[in-house]
Each structure stands twice: as structure tokens, then as C-alpha cells.
Amino acid sequence: MKKFAFLTGRSGRGSILLISGLLVGSAVLRIAIGAGQAVATENPTAMIEPTEPLTAQVAQPAPEEGREQLSKMLKSFQEREARLAKKENEIDMRMKALSVADQEIERRLANLKDAEDTLRGLMALANTAAEDDLVRLTAVYENMKPKDASALFEQMEPGFAAGFLGRMRADAAAGILSGLSPQVAYSISVILAGRNADIPEG
Structure with missing residues (x-):
């Protein structure tokens, strides 16, 4: 019985010591957690140290880049201006050529x-x-x-002879027709009659 009581007494003290140790450890742990929260509340950024400066995180063009871009833009504007000047020169040349051509055409028409x-x-x-x-x-x-005139008219082409006879006085034409052969006189008479038929009546 003494032995059992002795064991029970020692076991009771050990349990008390164990429980006391656990309580002390819990208190220390709580104090540590509370201190950490207090520090975080007072300075939220103190716990996080930035790995690089804020200005480095924002992409900003370097001065050399800006100058290069301006140089490219200026070069592009200069090239465009050169092309426009070339086109204007070509148009002027064409206008001058057209003006010369117009003057030449006017001269030739005159x-x-x-x-x-x-x-x-x-x-x-x-x-x-x-x-x-x-x-x-x-x-x-x-x-x-x-x-004599009839001999000449006999050799003429009937239309040519009729032209002369139509211009002659009536008595001279009648004298020449009377001296022609019947075939030639008929041909000339037909031509004269056809010409007179085309004359409108008054």
C-alpha cells in the first residue's frame, strides 16, 4: 500500500508539472503571436521587403530609345517630303510638256x-x-x-461636147448639131435634155 501510494504521489506531481509546462508554453506562444500581429499592424510593409525598386517595376523608355524613335520619325517625314517633292517635280515637267505640245498644236493649226x-x-x-x-x-x-466645128465635136466625148454646146448661143449650137452624125448628135441631145430636166421649173 505504501508502495502504491508512493507511486501515486509521484505520478500526481509529474502530471501537475506536465500540465504546468504545457500552460506556460501555451502562454509564451500566445505572447509571441500577439507581438507579431502588433508589429504587422503598426508597419504592414515592414514584413515584406521589396525585391527591387518601384521605379524599376514600371517599364519606362530609356532616353536613348526616345531619341531613336524621334530619329526614325524624322527620317520618315524627310523621306515622305522627298517623295512629295519628286512627284511635284514630275507634275511640273508634265505640265510644261503639255504646254509646249499645246503651243505646237496651235502653231500647226494656224x-x-x-x-x-x-x-x-x-x-x-x-x-x-x-x-x-x-x-x-x-x-x-x-x-x-x-x-469645121462639127468635125471637132464629132471627135469629142459626148458629155464634154454637150458642155460646150450648152454654153453656146442657140443658133451656133444648132448649126454644129446639124453637121454631126445622127448617132453623136443623139447622144449629145440626150445629155443636154437630162441636164435641162434637172433644172427646177419656176
């Missing part, structure tokens, strides 16, 4: 008009000369003896 006027004058002179020649030749045939 020369053509002068040539046309000259040709018209020559044609008028030729027609006048031809008409004068026909008038004189018709007068010659009219003044010839009918027999």
Missing part, C-alpha cells in the same frame, strides 16, 4: 489654216481661169464655121 486659205485662193483663181478659158473657147467654137 499654219494649216493659212495653207487652207492659200489653197482656197488658188482654187478660186483656177476656177476663174478655167471659167475664163471655157468662155473664150466657147466663143471660138461659136465663131467657127459650123462644118
